[in-house]
Amino acid sequence: MSDFFKNFIIPAISVLTAVFVGISNYYISQLKSDLDKQRQQIDELTAVRNVKKLDDDLVFRIYEAVEKSLSGNAKQQQAATALVIVMAPDTLRSQLLQVIGQSESTDSAVKASVAEVLKKEQEFKIEDKTAPVAAPVASTSGTASRGWNVDVFWCERSGESARTQANALEAALKAAGSYGRLRVRLLPDSINSRAGYGLAGYAVRREASEKEAGEQLLAITKKTIGGETPVGVDTVSSATPGYLSAFMCP
Numbered sequence: 001m002s003d004f005f006k007n008f009i010i011p012a013i014s015v016l017t018a019v020f021v022g023i024s025n026y027y028i029s030q031l032k033s034d035l036d037k038q039r040q041q042i043d044e045l046t047a048v049r050n051v052k053k054l055d056d057d058l059v060f061r062i063y064e065a066v067e068k069s070l071s072g073n074a075k076q077q078q079a080a081t082a083l084v085i086v087m088a089p090d091t092l093r094s095q096l097l098q099v100i101g102q103s104e105s106t107d108s109a110v111k112a113s114v115a116e117v118l119k120k121e122q123e124f125k126i127e128d129k130t131a132p133v134a135a136p137v138a139s140t141s142g143t144a145s146r147g148w149n150v151d152v153f154w155c156e157r158s159g160e161s162a163r164t165q166a167n168a169l170e171a172a173l174k175a176a177g178s179y180g181r182l183r184v185r186l187l188p189d190s191i192n193s194r195a196g197y198g199l200a201g202y203a204v205r206r207e208a209s210e211k212e213a214g215e216q217l218l219a220i221t222k223k224t225i226g227g228e229t230p231v232g233v234d235t236v237s238s239a240t241p242g243y244l245s246a247f248m249c250p
Helices: 002-069 074-087 090-102 108-130 160-175 208-225
Strands: 149-155 182-187 201-207 232-236 243-249
Touching: 002 074, 002 090, 074 090, 074 108, 090 108, 108 182, 149 160, 160 182, 160 208, 160 243, 201 208, 208 232, 208 243
Parallel strands: 149 182, 149 243, 201 232
Antiparallel strands: 201 243
16 A cells, blocks of 8 residues: 555656646736736826827917917017927917917017918918829939929028029929929928928938939939038838929028
């Protein structure tokens, strides 16, 4: 009987114990993994909620600044206008600017400034909506941007020198044989302050699939501005077939 316990019962108990421990560890591991996933989801939801709270707080503070400025002086109104332009969500920008511009208590110079901003933004939006988009041709065989629509933007803050360079680039593209639609367009400061813009210096924007045409536009842009001035190349994700853009923002 002693040998039976020693040779059979005890080893069997050891095996069952090991199996039990293994199963327990597996379920404990699964439980820990599930808890970690739940904790991560909670953290993500908390982060989203905190960001939304920050956004709501920001909107409230912008409203508050605009409201206070209407009973303040011209400098306060100028500051509130700048705050709206730079920080307000796109869905509220125009409305808040109109509130400032149409208030009887707003300084006349501030009213004129706001009206000019709204006018330039409206013109920019209309140009974007009415811009025709043509399908790109096949290989351009070395002829720069041939068959592509190109918008050449010049930044308002850069002044007339940027406009002159934009006009020069348009002329250079025409001279290179480009037969797509070419336009020189103003990029207002208020638009350039938004997310997705923030242009400074010189840049060419294209889609990932538009490498050949983008390189040709880049080459002519570099030649136009001259010297060793760097020109950035930005790859955009928005689909605009047959369309490229260049930015003159010295």
